[in-house]
Amino acid sequence: MSAIFRLANRQTALKFKTNFGLLSLVRPVTLKPQPAPKEEDLGHDARNMKLGRPQSPHLTIYAPQMTSMLSISHRATGMILTFYTIVLGTGAIILPDSIETYLNALEEYHVGGVVLSVGKFILAFPLTYHYWNGIRHLAWDIGLFLSLKEVYMTGFAMLGLAYGSAAVLSVI
Amino acid sequence: MALALILRNAPKIQAGAFQQNLIKSSSILMVRDLAPAHKQHSTLSKPSHSLIAPQKFSQVRLMSADHSKLWPMEKALSVSMIALVPAAIAMPNIVFDNLLAVASVIHFHWGLEAVVVDYARPIVVGNILPKLALGLLYLISATTLGGLIYFNINDIGIGKTIRKFWAIKE
Numbered sequence A: 001m002s003a004i005f006r007l008a009n010r011q012t013a014l015k016f017k018t019n020f021g022l023l024s025l026v027r028p029v030t031l032k033p034q035p036a037p038k039e040e041d042l043g044h045d046a047r048n049m050k051l052g053r054p055q056s057p058h059l060t061i062y063a064p065q066m067t068s069m070l071s072i073s074h075r076a077t078g079m080i081l082t083f084y085t086i087v088l089g090t091g092a093i094i095l096p097d098s099i100e101t102y103l104n105a106l107e108e109y110h111v112g113g114v115v116l117s118v119g120k121f122i123l124a125f126p127l128t129y130h131y132w133n134g135i136r137h138l139a140w141d142i143g144l145f146l147s148l149k150e151v152y153m154t155g156f157a158m159l160g161l162a163y164g165s166a167a168v169l170s171v172i
Numbered sequence B: 001m002a003l004a005l006i007l008r009n010a011p012k013i014q015a016g017a018f019q020q021n022l023i024k025s026s027s028i029l030m031v032r033d034l035a036p037a038h039k040q041h042s043t044l045s046k047p048s049h050s051l052i053a054p055q056k057f058s059q060v061r062l063m064s065a066d067h068s069k070l071w072p073m074e075k076a077l078s079v080s081m082i083a084l085v086p087a088a089i090a091m092p093n094i095v096f097d098n099l100l101a102v103a104s105v106i107h108f109h110w111g112l113e114a115v116v117v118d119y120a121r122p123i124v125v126g127n128i129l130p131k132l133a134l135g136l137l138y139l140i141s142a143t144t145l146g147g148l149i150y151f152n153i154n155d156i157g158i159g160k161t162i163r164k165f166w167a168i169k170e
Ligand code: HEM
Pocket: A074, A075, A076, A077, A078, A079, A081, A082, A085, A130, A131, A134, A135, A137, A138, B078, B079, B081, B082, B085, B104, B105, B107, B108, B110, B111, B112, B114, B115
């Protein structure tokens, strides 16, 4: 009986040239306990790239939401304010005339009240937005307003303050 | 290079009680942050969640250097700017102007540093570009600070400039 089995196994093994099949059922198997292979300590990015995961939050996958839009706007307005600061700081060094001269020249042009108001709004809004939203960020940092409902409520309040104060500044 | 020194030594200076408060509250933030997330995304609290070993959550992965001392300084500076920015525009004087120059430049330097670290990741753009970008940022920040302080001392200063522009009505 066992001889038949052994022969049969050899047959199939030869036929399929493989270790699988019935052969594996007959051969004694010894299980040796082994520690799980140590997980390679890739960084967060490398691990996600290896797994083929897209960058999160992925802009073409994730729908725009108020939360994420207000967040990226804080970064954008911070960068606009930085631009103002760099222009003034480097301008003071490299411009041939004093900043005051350019302001006087602008006054001489009489560009008109409407243009000035629109211009003031465009200049002021990044500051009012970053200012009020900066306070919102700092409130989060001390643990306030962190429920989703409060995040939305403070978001709307911040937008009201930002547009409102920019509007007031644009007409004074 | 005073700026570089300030920035490099900033984390070493202990901000005392304020820092402790912020660190404490930041841990509150983590705890409170998790609670609503469970409620809103019910899939997250399914059993699969418990497959992840709890110690994985407390594993801290830092993007660059140790940021735990720099963070409270960044926040303290931001808090001070809530008062400083309106004050410097409302009552222009050389002290406010110079404080605003130093505060703004350090604040935007740290801010843009975070932007560079986020977007110019070595794993994506290689090792050289991030270093180049940060070097350029130091150059820009130092030049801007120098220019602003020069402007505050030798010219009309930041606060008066803003007021003068805003006074143009026609
Ligand atoms: C007026 C008072 C201001 C307050 C209260 C304030 C507050 C803040 C806060 C809290 C953050 C960090 C946001 C976060 O947690 O991700 C931030 C980021 C930033 N701020 Fe300000 N800021 C102010 C003024 C300014 C000014 C005048 C500038 C430019 C000269 C500026 C440029 C930036 C930049 C570039 C960032 C980085 C954006 C990012 O990393 O996403 N901020 N601000």
